[in-house]
Amino acid sequence: MLAGRITPKICPMSTSLRSLFLCSLLLAASSQAQEQGQYRSKILLDPLGEMGKGSEMSVAELEAQIDSIEQPYARSSAGRFLARHYVQQGDYDSAVAYYRQALAARGLADVANREMLRELAQVYLLKEDYQQAARTLQRALDIDLVPEATDFLLLAQAQYRLGNYVAVVAALDGIAAHDLKLDTGQLRQALALYYRAGAFEQSAAILRQLLQLEPDHAEHWHHLAAVYLQQNKQRLALDTLTLAQEKRIPFTAEQLLLLVDLQAATGNPYGAATTLQQAMADDGVPATSMHQRKLFELWLQARERKRAITALRSAARSSGDTELYLYLAQLQAEDRQWQQVEETVLSACAAPLADRYVSRANLLLGLSQLKRDRLEAARRLFINATLVGGANAQAAQWLQFMEAAPATEEELRRVVGPCYDSPGKKVSLAALSTTAATPAPVDGEEVAPASTAPVAEVALKTVEALRFYTSTQEETLEQLLPRVRSLAVGMNVSLVKAGGTANGPLSVLSLPEENALRLAMPVRGAPHARGRYDLYNAPAFKCAWIRIPQAEQQPLQVVSGLRERVIAAGYELTGEYRLLFLNDGEPGVEVQLGVR
Known part of the structure; x- marks a missing residue:
């Protein structure tokens, strides 16, 4: 991909980076006639002059005499010839030396120097010397010629390897600043770099361009929804998935469940229940007891009591879960269906x-x-x-x-x-x-x-096992709550740099075996611990839960009140609790207390 910037279409893209670069060098020689014709006043048809006639001079002889060449053009041309020779031999150190010597001679036109800088930058990339690659590409961009989009892409690649995410975004932003057009492959490269650098606004813009080029590409629709979620734009994510569904874009079971969750989170539990029920009927989502229970909860939120009871009955029978049976009996008792309660x-x-x-x-x-x-x-x-x-x-x-x-x-x-x-x-x-x-x-x-x-009754559920990116907070919950939102910004940036992405709302965890609170973010991918941030693999979490409107001090009273209700209902507390800070159009906090 790095060498693809100077690789003509006849070079096979499935080969190695070194093979691509060698291919580009061979083709560059065949295209030099066009460059010579354009700059005939400065570039001779035979770049080595009398020494190169008949290709009779060996590389060794040329190396022995290059220091004696005084004419700038001949010295630059000879250095470039030797540099390309050593690239083919895999001797990158010698290639770098001759490229630098050719550039120092200042014998070629700006357009040729820029091409030579590009070649040198790619040699640095082959050597994994990303610092020098970035500097060399910046020199190429500083030449007063119309830049090419691939120069910015290569520069962004080098900066990404260096971990300079701000510089990655700056390099990619140069493409739009110069009004340069990208093909589909280049758009994909820019998307990957923007996303890894945490530039979600630009990622969304790239995805919208890709959708114009490939409107039936399912991944673009789902990636765009994911990028909107990274920005806490749940309504836009929902609109994107809804439009994709109308266009009959394929959905996996996980993606259908995301659509269901977004509908519920944005105040449409009826639509969420309808989507989930249809998905299970079409085998798009397996009709497990967990999904039946989810369907019950959605119908109940939508005040569709009969449908809720039907879903709960199916969930109880398929799972044999005592808790679901008792919840069903409670609803039947409220409806005075005493024979059904007994059964x-x-x-x-x-x-x-x-x-x-x-x-x-x-x-x-x-x-x-x-x-x-x-x-x-x-x-x-x-x-x-x-x-x-x-x-x-x-x-x-x-x-x-x-x-x-x-x-x-x-x-x-x-x-x-x-x-x-x-x-x-x-x-x-x-x-x-x-x-x-x-x-x-x-x-x-x-x-x-x-x-x-x-x-x-209290509402119960089991949260699936999650992996959290966490930081320990040596302060009380009262002190932490007002700072949660501001701390989340730094955590999200660190998470992206660590190679992961957020997979749920920001949370505060209180674990019974620890004396401190943890600020935590569910993650996807394979991030690594970084600085003061650590990773915590949480097992499945059975909990009593309640959602409340956003208010910084309110969760403190809710935690206490929910504890009393859980104990009164006959459950034993585990000592663990979680606060989830939701942002789904109607911001709120979900309180979860662990129960046995």
């Missing part, structure tokens, strides 16, 4: 329950029995719910509401019923209905006021 909870209880689900399952099953006038079973199930943490307060309220007899000592010893963690202690629902209660008053018992309100 759903019993499906959840078909396998042994984890302790954290026992209280909620018994509470919901008790409600289904109470509303169907099965009072004995309802009483026992509510008592079960009071014996395990999570929904014990609500269960006590329902017991008071139904004016049930107090629990006996035997009933308080263990959970008895279909929803428990041990198969050996399970009792069928029918058996509970035929079991009579033996009243046993409990002195001094205070019961919470009766309430008919069902249990307040």
